[in-house]
Amino acid sequence: MKCIGKIFLFLIITTIPINCYQKLNEKFQDDVYIDLSDTNWENSLPINVSSAWEFYWNQLLDPTFFLANHPLGDAPIVEFRPWTNLTFSDRKFPAKGYATYHKKIKVQKSFKVKQFSIHFMHLFSSSKVYINGELIQEKGKVSSQFSEIIPDRTNSTIEFLTNQLELDIVIQIANHDFYQGGPRGEFLIASPSQMYLYKSKNLIVDIFIFGLIFGSALYHLSFYFINRNQRAFLYFSIVCITFLIRIPFLNSKSHGYFIQMRSFEFQSIWLHYVNILTFVFSILFLSELFKSKQYKYIENFFYVGAILALFTPIVPKAFQYYLNFVYLVVYLIMFLTFSFFLLYKHKKEAQGLYSMAIALFSLALFCILAISVNYYGIQGGLYLMIGYLFYVIFQTVSLSKFFAYATESRANIEMALHEESLHALSKQRAEMQLMVHDQLGANLTDLKVYLERKLASLNESVKYTFDLDHIYNRVVSIIQSLRNQLLYIEDQNLIFENFVTGLHLTLLRRYSDVGREFEFLASNDFLNYFNEIKIIGKNQSYFLNIFYMLYEVCTNDIKYGRGESVWRLDYVNSSFYINQRNLLNFPIEKQKSNLELKSIKQRLAQLNGTLEVQILDESYQLKIQFPA
Secondary structure (H helix, E strand, O other), X not given: OHHHHHHHXXXXXXXXXXXXXXXXXXXXXXXXXXXXXXXXOOOOOOEXXXXXXXXXXXXXXXXXXXXXXXXXXXXXXXXXXXXXXXXXXXXXXXXXXXXXXXXXXXXXXXXXXXXXXXXXXXXXXXXXXXXXXXXXXXXXXXXXXXXXXXXXOOOEEXXXXXOOOEEEEEEEEEEOOOOOOEOOXXXXXXXXXXXXXXXXXXXXXXXXXXXXXXXXXHHHHHHHHHOOOOHHHHHHHHHHHHHHXXXXXXXXXXXXXXXXXXXXXXXXXXXXXXXXXXXHHHHHHHHHHOOOOOOHHHHXXXXXXXXXXXXXXXXXXXXXXHHHHHHHHHHHHHHHHHHHHHHHHOOOOOOOHHHHHHHHHHHHHHHHHHHHHHHOOOOOHHHHHHHHHHHHHHHHHHHHHHHHHHHHHHHHHHHHHHHHHHHHHHHHHHHHHHHHHHHHHHHHHHHHHHHHHXXXXXXXXXXXXXXXXXXXXXXXXXXXXXXXXXXXHHHHHHHHXXXXXXXXXXXXHHHHHOOOOEEEEEOHHXXXXXXXXXXXXXXXXXXXXXXXHHHHHHHXXXXXXXXXXXXXXXXXXXXXXXXXXXXXXXXXXXXXXXXXXXXXXXXXXXXXXXXXXXXXXOEEEEEEEEEO
């Protein structure tokens, strides 16, 4: 339900721009002259008046031509769209050229001063805007001489005061280099407050989409720094960053709020290089994600195309824009086709299959939609941003599943290797034990039996001369040492299966060998902790360090203690508490006892623990605490 709610919220936010202006009444759709004098401008949404404009091809008409009672309706009536998309009597208009667009709007019923605002997306190349005969805005340089045309294509928001009943709008447009010519998108008119609200809604959508993609880029980049082997996260984060770079140049063109608006030529070259980065790192992302099979010829196709595309800005502008557009369309289709092919080819092994398929389908749908509507002169920046967002969101879900699967697989492999290692170690220890028992132990036993027989048959002087009693005692000691060492190996093997049991048996055996009493008191929390945790992989060294430290405590007790040794082990608030007490063989200085605990302190320092010694007469107590 939470996921559905988030998707619903996203759809509401992304549809804000669709509902933030109103279309023209149907009865005015085909009229050059429209009457909007009944509009309450202060409360009304911006009105789109992009339909029915007079069109004068290869003419840069002065506004006086229309103000001198020029009859309307003599010229062709067109939409506020590029003239390259217009056809009259099978006539097509080239991109290179100039034209005048004209429209007349009645905005109020009485002569009073009123403020209005008009807004439209950038026009192709250069433009001049006249309202009621007055030049309101000029971008670039408009001229009938192509060599004199200076392009400047940025969005326009024009505020002006008028006391006239009507607005006579004349727009002159000239184009030289770009593959389309003329206006595009919506032509909106409203009060300044309503126009500000309209632009704010568009900006909110830009910021919302930018924030989500920015968060995804940081998310994947941080995952890469945590897991350097997963380079797919690095490549995808760079792809997200290339999307972020585009967003300020789309829809509301928010980069103009922070830096000086750049020329269209600069924007075109800049975004072209961003496109190159996007395709290169997208193909690297796919290659890293699907490692089982490499398609080098496809990758080389993208790399060669990227190298060639680096040089398109140095060709003449008339060809440059065409080449940039062709590169974008060809490699976008190639990337989408290759992605779907890889997804189909690896459908049995690809994790997050459906999420990735939705991501690619969304990107394909919205990118093709954006390119199509842009080509026909409708603003497609919002569709492109939505395509980026859907791709990033669903690809993020797919990558998360992929990473979870990879982590689980790695853990299973590590567990299998650990179990195999334990099995091999156990087998090796068993073989070593058998070898020691069968060979070295047997030989030492034979030597012991031989010495016993000799000692029984020789007189005391011979025994003394060759010190046979000492040799016999050494042989017995070596046999006992070998026995203890084999038992110690068994104890180490046991602690990996059950730490508490292995520790208990080790301590019990050591105290029994020296004839000491031993009491081992482990709390239920202590037992439950080791029953729930598995000693595998990287945590083996941690628990071995605990084992060796407690082994040192036992050795220290055997060396200096006497009587019964009491051990209490507890686990409280994620910390271990070890309390060991006994009697001393003789009174001992506290300082000396601390010196004897040097090796224990060194191991405890690795565990970030603390040690406390209490000596009262001949009573000795050791308290150890360290975090789990």
